Amino acid sequence: MFTGLVREFGKVKSLQDATLTLLAKHKPQIGDSIAVNGVCLTTIQILDKGFMLELSEETQQHIALETYTDWVHIEPAMRLSDRLDGHLVQGHIDGIGEIAKIESNRIGTDFFIRTTPEILALCAPKGSIAVNGISLTINEILENTLRLTIIPHTLHSTLFKTYKVGMRVNIETDCLARLVRHFLQSPQEKPNPKLSWEAVDRILGSY
Structure with a gap:
C-alpha cells in the first residue's frame, strides 16, 4: 500500500x-x-x-x-506507522489516460486527462485519484475528461513539470470506489435496485 x-x-x-x-x-x-x-x-x-x-x-x-x-x-511501500498525507493507493492500475490539455491558472496548473468511461464511472468530484503514482484531487469531471489542478509545489516536485499534451499516464482510481462498484454490479445485488444494509455491511467488511 x-x-x-x-x-x-x-x-x-x-x-x-x-x-x-x-x-x-x-x-x-x-x-x-x-x-x-x-x-x-x-x-x-x-x-x-x-x-x-x-x-x-x-x-x-x-x-x-x-x-x-x-x-x-x-x-x-508505506508502513502502518506512517502518516497518510495523500490517500490509500494500491499500485493496481485501472487504465490509461492521455493528457488532452494543460492550462495555467492563477493558483496552479490544470491538467485535462482524457480517459475511458469505465474509469470515469469510478471518479467523483473532489475525490482522490492517482496519476503516475501521484495522489491528486479531481476538480471536475467532463464528458470524457478529468480536470486536475496541480499546485506549484506538486508541479515542481514531480515529473508533471515535464509532461506534455498527448502523453499517456497510468491511472488508479480510489480503491473504495472500485470495491463499492464491484459489489453493486455483482449478481447478488442485481435483483434489488436499492442498496440494502446487508450489502453495505458486506462492502465495508471487505474493505
Whole structure:
C-alpha cells in the first residue's frame, strides 16, 4: 500500500523482458514493494546504484509502458506507522489516460486527462485519484475528461513539470470506489435496485 506521494525520481537503465532496472538512491530489500509511476512492483535484485524489479507481461499490457524509458516516480511501500498525507493507493492500475490539455491558472496548473468511461464511472468530484503514482484531487469531471489542478509545489516536485499534451499516464482510481462498484454490479445485488444494509455491511467488511 502507498500514499501517492513521490519520494524520489528514478532513472530507467533498462527494461528487458520482465526486468526493469532503475538507478536510484533508495535502498530496498529483496522482496520489497515499490511503486514506479504508480505501479506496484517487487524488488528482485539490489545493485550498487539501484535495483531491479519484476514487471510481468500482464502488467506491461495494462500500463503506459512507453513512460518507463527515462525518469520515473518512486515510492516505497508505506508502513502502518506512517502518516497518510495523500490517500490509500494500491499500485493496481485501472487504465490509461492521455493528457488532452494543460492550462495555467492563477493558483496552479490544470491538467485535462482524457480517459475511458469505465474509469470515469469510478471518479467523483473532489475525490482522490492517482496519476503516475501521484495522489491528486479531481476538480471536475467532463464528458470524457478529468480536470486536475496541480499546485506549484506538486508541479515542481514531480515529473508533471515535464509532461506534455498527448502523453499517456497510468491511472488508479480510489480503491473504495472500485470495491463499492464491484459489489453493486455483482449478481447478488442485481435483483434489488436499492442498496440494502446487508450489502453495505458486506462492502465495508471487505474493505
